[in-house]
Amino acid sequence: MSISHELTEEDIKFRYINDAITCKGWTKDSIFMEQQVKFTDGKINLHGNFVHREKPKFADYVLYVNKATPIAVVEAKDANHSVSHGLQQAMEYAKMLDVKFAFSSNGEGFAEHDFLTGKERTFGMDEFPTRDELIERYKREANDGNGLNGQEEAIINQPFCTGQNIFPPRYYQLNAVNRTVNAIAKGQDRVLLVMATGTGKTYTAFQIVWRLLKSGLKKKVLYLADRNILVDQSIQQDFKPLEKVIHKIDYSKDKNHLEELGSYQVFFALYQQLIGQNDAKNYQELFPNPNYFDLVIIDECHRGSAKDDSNWRTILEYFSSAAHIGMTATPKETRYQSSIGYFGEPVYTYSLKNGIEDGFLAPFKVINITTNIGDEWRPVKGQKDIYGNEIEDRIYNNSDYDYNIVIEDRHREVAQEITNYLKSTDRMAKTIVFCADETHAERMRIALTNANADMCKKNPDYVVRITGSDEYGKGKLDYFISVSSKYPVIATTSKLLSTGVDCKMVKLIVLDQQIGSMTEFKQIIGRGTRLREKEGKTYFSVMDFRNVTRLFADPDWDGPIEIDPNYPPQAYICPTCGQSPCICLKPERKPCPDCGQTPCVCQRPPKLPKPIVAPDGCKVMVINKVVSVYDTNGKLLRTESITDYTKKNIVDTYVTIDSFTSKWHSAGRKVEITEMLKDVGIDITALKHDQNMDDVDDFDFICHIAYGKKTLTRRERAEQVKKRDIFNKYGEQARLVLEALLDKYMNEGISELENLSVLKNDPFRKLGSPANIAKLFGGKQGYLDAVKELEQLIYNVA
Structure with a gap:
């Protein structure tokens, strides 16, 4: 079949490819086939304060077993290209969409790549596989040719949860859900899912639970977290469709109503509630049958549950017969903690890099701040702190401030720099200031309040400390993370907001703490990655006072693992057992008989109060600022303006x-x-x-x-034109029009001259309708010629 090379790609699709596919059972009813499927939003590029999106990625056709399971991608090209010209592009999209077949066509035939066998072939337009044929091939060739088992087929046929207030999964969420439920269906009982902060881990977890429950593969689910806000956010938002079968465990209440627990299917629990005081093992009392749950989901599994000796791990060991799904943005591998060692290699990874490249996550710029004491400050001989104690004579730097010594004037300068940035951008931009500890967070709250007294006068919650021990601040957390709530605007914290908290509108992250852990660094950067374009958030900024962003140059920046072979950084040897951490009386985990603590701290030096240097004892000022833009690999793109x-x-x-x-x-x-x-x-x-x-x-x-x-200013150009007195060849009324046009240009720019609709506005309306004004110049063309001449005169001014 010979096709005209003048036909466009759209012509080829309309005339040839559509019919070749739909006649084989791939219907257009949005169940088995979709056209022009947009699966990325297009990367947002940052240039100064300007942003623009690249074009999103579209697949010409996506074919489905059902809406939960895409199976093939078809890419079309015009007849100027070969049949297989679009195959590599189709394969790229197929890999992103996690489908097993890729096709391309130019209207004269099809080319196919089969990911299950690794083979390629070409065939005629009338030989495209029917829906039943391709699905049968998929079932037969899966699992290295061993085919699908009954549970896999059951889960494939189970759709996603849909509804008016439930958005359909993005392509990577669909991939993550399918990879996870398929692994469970194959009998894998330890599953790790890695998804960057802001990419919808909890929504993905909900869809996993929904499909496993509805398909009958699982019946009782335990969802574990270590912070109340993580549990409450999940129940109230993503898991809401399951609210009738959800129960949040409260040991003090539930222990007296154990018989009522059986009516629920999904249990949310804090580790702390299940363990209880003094390692009471509340979970055994609440659930005496260790086989009660057949699925356990561990949220933010890079934290305590991955540690071999954690008392949180005992919960997982107790419910070991269940399938365990670990979810994190940052799996952690250290000597004492291993996400992969417990869960195995991730079944699916969607990184921060992927999210920014696809346009689902916000890009960012970095502002590195250097102060005059950043690298070196030394007290003068005999200098004393505010308590009257002599300050140790040594060199202090960023690793000391607010850890070993407090420089009061530094807080003022940091607060002022943050305030200056907000004043130059948006005073109401949600901001998190990460501090060395809770005391430092309080000092920064005070300094920021004083620097923003005008805003705090309007609302005292403009600046709030939100830390673990601050009950007032914790009470404001929901307001801070709310998209609709303006206040608080600035939150000072140490650890509480570093992970898990969904801060959708954060536009500025301030780093004023030392961060050596890549896991923690990724989690903190993740606080700003959520996009909210309708609310005006298209990117965020990182203001770094401690040179923490040097970690962008670390090879592990966007790698999946943090390797820390020297963890912990300081070892304290127990004099009784000779080990670190102390294993005295383990596994009962009772306190060390010498120091009374677990783990032992016998060898730790006594904690002395930090010297505090008054403002007149050390003046601090910013001496340099560098604004940088990084690519998604953490590579420095430019510091150019x-x-x-x-x-x-x-x-x-x-x-x-x-x-x-x-x-x-x-x-x-x-x-x-x-x-x-x-x-x-x-x-x-x-x-x-x-x-x-x-x-x-x-x-x-x-x-x-x-x-x-x-x-030259527009006024200078306009005045030069007026001096030439070039309007005298026109009639009085026409001169008034041209003078008014020149004034419009002077005030608003050249676009006002080019736009005919300007004649509908003042002062032209006083001179008549646009048609009547044109008559003053002998008609429309005469008016346009006069305007063109006026433009030439404007730009002939030297």
């Missing part, structure tokens, strides 16, 4: 000022050039505003940025 970026894009298009000037003068609409720049993320209007050049003509501004030319 938006000006440099703009210049590069203009010069890449118009090599010389003459070529740009020629294009500007020949352009039918000058605004088309500024629109072209917007397509690559350059907003000339916003950029002029940032540089206090609002009154400069776009032409002058572009020439200034790209070619170093001196600028």
Whole structure:
């Protein structure tokens, strides 16, 4: 079959490919086939404060076993390309969508890649496999040719939970759910799922539980977490469709009503509730049958439950007959803690890099702040702290401040720098300030309150400390993370907000604590990654006072594992057992007989109060700021300014000022050039505003940025035109129109001259209708010629 090479790709799809697929049972009813499936949102690129999205990825066709299970991707090309030309693109999309068959077609035939066998073939347009044939091949070839078992078929046929307030899964969420339930269906009883912060781990967990319950593969589920907010968020939000069968465990109440627990299917619990005081093993009293649960989900499993000697681990060991699913953004591997050692290799990983590349997570820029005492401060001889004690004579730096010594003026300077940034961007931007400890968080709260007294006068909750021991602050946590609640705006914290908390609107993360752990660093960065475009959040900023962002250069930045062979950093040897941590009287885990604590702290030096240096004892100031943009691998893209970026894009298009000037003068609409720049993320209007050049003509501004030319304001250009007295060849009324147009240009720019609808507004309405105004110039073309002449005069001014 010969096809005209003049037909477009859309023509080929409409005339040939659609029928070739649909006649084989792949119907267009959105159950078995979809066209133009958008599966990414398009990466957001950051240039200064300007953002623009790349084009999203679309698959021409996606074929489904059912809506829970995609099976194939078909990519179309026009007849100028070979049958297999689109196959590699189809394979790329197939790998992203986790499907097993990729096809391409140019309307003359099909090419196929089978991921289950690794083989490829080509065939005619009338030989596309029927729906039943392809599904049968999938079932037969799966599991290395051993086929699907009954449980796998049951889970494949179980749809996702859908409803009015339940959004359909994104492609990676669908992949994560399918990989997990399929692993469970195959009999795998330890499963690790790695998904970056902000990509919907809890929603994914809900869909996993829904499908396993509804398919009958699982009947009783225990969902474990270590923070109340993680449990409450899950129950109230993602797990709401299961609310009638959900129970949150409260040991003090449940121990007296054990018979009522049997009516529930999904139990949410804090480790602390199940263990109880002094390792009471409450879980044995509540659930005397260790086989009660057949599925346990461990949220944020990189924390305590992965430790071999954790008392939290005893819960997992007690319910060991159940399948265990660990969920985390940052699996952890140290000498004493192993996510992979317990759960095995992840069945699916969707990283921060993937999320930003796909446009589902917010990109970020980093502002590195250097103070005059960042690398070195030494007290003068005999200098005393506020208590009158002499300060130890040594070199102090960022690793000491607020850990070993407190510099009061440093808090003021840090708070002022944060405030300056918010004033220059958005005073109401949600901000988390990560501090060394809870005391430091309180000092920063006070310093930020004083720096933002005008805002705190309006609402004292503008700045709040939210830490584990601060009951007032913890009471404000729900308001801080709420999208609809304005206050609190700034939260100072130490650890409480570093992981698990869904902070959708955080636009600024301030690092004022030492962070050596890649896991903790990833979790903190993750607080800002959620996108909320409708609410104006398209990116976030990281302000670093401790050079923590050096970790972006670490090879493990976006790797799945943190390796820490030297954990813990300091070892304290128990004098009784000679080991660290102390194993005296283990497994009863009673306190060490010498120090009375578990683990033993016998060898730890006594904790002395930190010296505090008054403001007049050490003046602190910011001496340098570097704004950097990183790619998704943590590689430094640039520290260049938006000006440099703009210049590069203009010069890449118009090599010389003459070529740009020629294009500007020949352009039918000058605004088309500024629109072209917007397509690559350059907003000339916003950029002029940032540089206090609002009154400069776009032409002058572009020439200034790209070619170093001196600028003229629109007023200066307009005044030069008026001096030439070029309007005398027109009638009185026509002159009034041109003078008014020149005033419009002077105040608002060249786009006002190019837009005919301007004649409908004041002051032109006083001169008549647009049609009547055109008659003053002999008709519409005469008016357009006069405007063109006016533009030429404007730009002929040197």
